[in-house]
Amino acid sequence: MLDAMANDGWSVTPDFVSLADSLRLQVECQVSFERGEFHRAGVGKGESFSVRDELRRDHVMWMVDSGSSPEQKLWMKKLEMLRVALNQQFFLGLFAYDGHFAIYPQGGFYQAHLDRHAGTNDRIVTVILYLNDDWQSGDGGELKLWTTVGEKTGAFQLIEPRMGTMVCFFAGDYWHEVLPANKPRMSITGWFRQS
Ligand code: OGA
Ligand code: MN
Numbered sequence: 466m467l468d469a470m471a472n473d474g475w476s477v478t479p480d481f482v483s484l485a486d487s488l489r490l491q492v493e494c495q496v497s498f499e500r501g502e503f504h505r506a507g508v509g510k511g512e513s514f515s516v517r518d519e520l521r522r523d524h525v526m527w528m529v530d531s532g533s534s535p536e537q538k539l540w541m542k543k544l545e546m547l548r549v550a551l552n553q554q555f556f557l558g559l560f561a562y563d564g565h566f567a568i569y570p571q572g573g574f575y576q577a578h579l580d581r582h583a584g585t586n587d588r589i590v591t592v593i594l595y596l597n598d599d600w601q602s603g604d605g606g607e608l609k610l611w612t613t614v615g616e617k618t619g620a621f622q623l624i625e626p627r628m629g630t631m632v633c634f635f636a637g638d639y640w641h642e643v644l645p646a647n648k649p650r651m652s653i654t655g656w657f658r659q660s
Contacts, residue, residue, distance in 0.1 A: 466633065467554050474635050475610060477624055481631035482543065482594060489536045491596040491628070494526075494566045494651045502526050503568060510582040522573035523643075525565040528655070540653060544592065547633075548657055557589055557659065564592075564655020569606065573650065575643040577609075577617055580636040580656060588636040588656040595626035596651040606646030614638045626650055 469476035503524040532538040617640040
């Protein structure tokens with residue numbers, strides 16, 4: 466994974482989280498959603514925040530600090546190992562993490578974007594963990610990641626959101642979008658920050 470980040474700036478790691486642990490995170494995601502603990506995701510930050518149906522259709526629940534459940538703590542522990550490893554390898558000075566569970570309802574998508582708010586550069590590395598067991602080709606919901614830095618054209622990868630797969634990339638470098646999902650799609654998305 467670190468080699469891929471060094472060579473390509475992005476990486477896909479199947480089975481980064483075991484099936485048993487992914488299932489526990491998936492159940493937590495589902496149960497919290499049913500309890501009404503999610504809200505519609507928006508775009509922008511502070512006063513420019515707005516919910517924009519034409520841009521993204523996911524629902525999110527932010528995680529707090531070191532995780533508020535055993536399942537979240539487990540994920541946070543893995544993220545902490547990853548943070549230290551990325552800092553050792555790339556001298557990034559990553560020190561904080563913000564992340565949320567996300568659910569895309571059937572038909573949900575997220576138009577092409579970069580993971581930085583206008584005028585900011587604190588998000589350095591994006592980390593996504595997929596929580597969909599039995600995801601089949603044809604279910605849609607692929608992450609389309611353009612692999613040329615700063616470009617929204619040319620070569621791209623289509624990554625299926627399969628259970629336990631982790632995707633990592635430099636947040637300011639790669640345009641990406643979530644293609645329409647034909648069934649509900651779950652994940653945890655977050656960012657390591659420098660400040
Ligand atoms: C995001 C995002 C991609 C995915 O939440 O910013 O791009 O595959 N998610 O869930
Ligand atoms: Mn994104």
